[in-house]
Amino acid sequence: MAELKLKQIKKTYDEGPTVIHGVDLDIRDGEFMVFVGPSGCGKSTMMRMIAGLEDISAGEVWIGDTLANDVPPAKRGVAMVFQSYALYPHMTVRENMAFGLKLAGKSKQEINEAVTRASDILQIGHLLERKPKALSGGQRQRVAIGRAIVRKPDVFLFDEPLSNLDAALRVQMRIELTRLHQDLGSTMIYVTHDQVEAMTMGDRIAVFNAGRIEQVGTPLALYQHPANLFVAGFLGSPKMNFLPVSASIFGHSTSIRLPGGELLTLPGARAEGELTLGIRAEHLRFAEHGVPVTVELVEHLGDVQIVYARAAGQSEPLAVKLGSDSTAPASGSRAWLAIDTAQCHLFGPDGQAIRRTEHTF
Amino acid sequence: MTSRKNTLQAWLFLGPALLLLMAFSFWPVGFGSYLAFTQYNLIDAPVWVGLDNFRELFADELFISALKNSALYLLVVPAIQVLALLLAVLVNNQLPGIKFYRAAYYLPVVTTVSVIGVIWNFMYTDDGALNAVLRWLHVINEPIGWLSDDRIALFSVMFVTIWRGLGWYMVLYLAGLQSVPQDVYEAAVLDGANAWQRFWKITVPLLMPTILLCSVMSMLAAVKCFEEVQIMTKGGPMQSTYTALFYAYEFGIKSLNFGRALAASLVMSVFCVALAWLNFRYLQPRKK
Known part of the structure; x- marks a missing residue:
């Protein structure tokens, strides 16, 4: 677990406009922070910069006590769950979950223990020998989360993980993710454009708009005391x-x-x-x-x-x-x-x- | 609709394609296979000779040598696959001018083989560009007989086959590479995979269907190599570039010994089927 500090983060593409305009944000240790905003507001870009998948044009990302700007993604202590799950299609569920640990040189016993623990938490033990294409959307999502859990990251990053699920499954997974956060107590950052997910899951919400954070606060605070027209119109x-x-x-x-x-x-x-x-x-x-x-x-x-x-x-x-x-x-x-x-x-x-x-x- | 009507409708839809297949695939294969067991010279009616053509074929040193050359020609396959995959990985990068390189590598594919033959004949002559460059680099003192030395002529022809086919397989691999979702690579980066591990543990396994396709296609093309030999060496020197299909051509079209030519073709067909089976057996991704 770790706290996360974003200081004056900016993102400018080589041949394009600035998409993140100096974002400042402190995320507390063990907090469930939701980035919410309309498509193209920069919330996913922000998350990818935290993960190290995008370069940071200016500013600092602190994960715990480490300035992470130049730290390779795998060494930042973050694990990410992608919108498309991004499972390795040629590997079984077990291999998918073990891949990162294998690369890290963990022993077979350590890997087995970690995979078993994660699969128990997510109740996917019976799926371990299947390949992703033999799984339903919800099962794939669980495997993607399991792949994140086994790495025991300081920070979990969720990039619109429920977008590809049907409405009923989305509600179920929403509850499961909230429960997972309570069980693990890890710092989690969750990107979504769905205000219901934001309101129901987050300890705090950061509302993004056009590369800026419009307001940060608890779901109720944002709902009852929106700082501006954008937040007022977006939530509810x-x-x-x-x-x-x-x-x-x-x-x-x-x-x-x-x-x-x-x-x-x-x-x-x-x-x-x-x-x-x-x-x-x-x-x-x-x-x-x-x-x-x-x-x-x-x-x-x-x-x-x-x-x-x-x-x-x-x-x-x-x-x-x-x-x-x-x-x-x-x-x-x-x-x-x-x-x-x-x-x-x-x-x-x-x-x-x-x-x-x-x-x- | 009754099932009889359904059946009729299905046959009507299948009919044109089946007719074309019958006329241009099944009939020639069937009739050709029959002729392989006959003595036939295009003028007289075929005479059934049983396995005589095959006995003569395997007693003919030229055919055995041609078979060996065709088998040796299979060296083209790993070379062309590895090079095409590497090229595809390189041109898959979004770099300035990358489209020019993609087009340049593909150019030999759309160039007619006769033009390619003439160009490479010129390149390979004693005073051709290749020897000139090697001399200029002080790698050699005497010109190398690329097509006149029977020890290396086959390899020279093989190189042209590689050069000619590289762009085609590169495009197939490029299509395969571009179908691999980017976020799978990003997940691998987060899992700590370096560039080599991403290539070896993600790219290659996900490209296995393409590798299988390219491997089968290039193997069959290598075994059936004819055009390069016909244009550049005519099987020489000392029959060192005499391939099995060239043998069939020489006996069939030139000597009108169609029975022997078709027997050679049938042997090559069996060889091709065996190679394709091996590819599917060992390269096809396992289903779980």
């Missing part, structure tokens, strides 16, 4: 509703004028000018009066219903999350939305969140 399903508003300070509160002219008071916020109001779908409800909307679509997801309703003059419909026992208005009907002002977020013209002080009613 359905994504946060955004409305352009004009604001003026009114004592210890901010008075908000919605696009339709309705007025709201946000206690604890002090901002003025043209701002963006962010409201999560669960903080909207249908009421007798409020923001007038036309219901466009109702999605029944079993445990919840998502209602998409458009306010006058808005290009995007507002998403409203209702419990399965609530009665959703019919598509095409007129309705009114009440906004839970205590849970609203305000974002300035630069997209950064405007912090609200603790408030009471």
Whole structure:
């Protein structure tokens, strides 16, 4: 196990633009850190630089007490699980798991013990003599993790390891990986573009966007207090509703004028000018009066219903999350939305969140 | 649809290909095999002679020598495979101008064998480019009779076969190399494999199907070597480059002794099948 420090990491390709712009991040010993962000945001590149598979253009990677920039990948004490599993197709599961140890000159007994231990943890003992093509996607994934475990690395790197699995298996493997982290207690870095994986698995999440980290924090902290419009919009399903508003300070509160002219008071916020109001779908409800909307679509997801309703003059419909026992208005009907002002977020013209002080009613 | 209709439809789909196979493969092989047991000169009707052609064949020192030369010609196979694989690994790198090298190595493949023969005849003459370079480098004082010395003529012809076929096998290996996923190599790097270990433990095993294909193809091509001999040496000097297929050509086309020629061809066919079987037996990846 080891802590990991990234200091001003930059990545520039020879004939291309800079893809990582000076990333700073401290990952604690034994922490499960998730890198999340849209495709092309640089999260996988960051992980590959930690692994040593990509050169670092500038900055420092510290693994434990070692500056790892010039340390060969195999000597960094990291093991990586690839999105495509990257198993050696001509080797059996046992040979796949033993390959690294063999190259390291370990004895047969040590190798057998390590392979047996890992296969017991992952319950793949019965697959050891099979070749990868005779395994299902989930089994291959387990073997790939087993190959990482046998090396007893300081840091585990997972590069979108569940992307190729079907939905049910993905949920199962998500739980197993979280359990594995609890059992091993190792430092793990997990790259994903799936916010559900990020929210459910990570001790902390680093949200990447265009080669920068937008925010680092615990899943709940990021969900409840997004630092900017990007994080607010990226985390949460359905994504946060955004409305352009004009604001003026009114004592210890901010008075908000919605696009339709309705007025709201946000206690604890002090901002003025043209701002963006962010409201999560669960903080909207249908009421007798409020923001007038036309219901466009109702999605029944079993445990919840998502209602998409458009306010006058808005290009995007507002998403409203209702419990399965609530009665959703019919598509095409007129309705009114009440906004839970205590849970609203305000974002300035630069997209950064405007912090609200603790408030009471 | 009834099964009878299904069957009819299947035969209709297979029909054209089967007809072509019958006309250009099965019939010539079958008829040729029959003629190997006859006396036949293209003018008179074939006369059944049983195994006489084969008895004469194995009593003929020229044929035995030709067989030996064809067997010796198999030395081309490991040389061409190793060189083609190395070339493929080299041109698989993304280096500036690499496409030029790929095209250059492939150029002999698309050059007609007659042109290649003329060029290499010129290269191999006493005052040709090869001797001139060796003299300039002070490696030799007297010119080497590349095609006139019966001790080395066969090797000179073999070299042309290698030079001519290298690009073809290089392209096949290149395709094989490019089908190996990059992340498998990255996993090997993380496992601590150096460049040689990656080549030997990852690349070579994953290329085994390609190696098998190339090996069978180059073996058959080596055993069936004819064009280079016909254009460059006509089997000489002292029959040192006389190969089995050249023997069949000489007896069949030139002497109109088709029975003997086809008997020689049949022996070579059996030889080819045996070689192909050996390749599949020892190079085909085991299934688990």
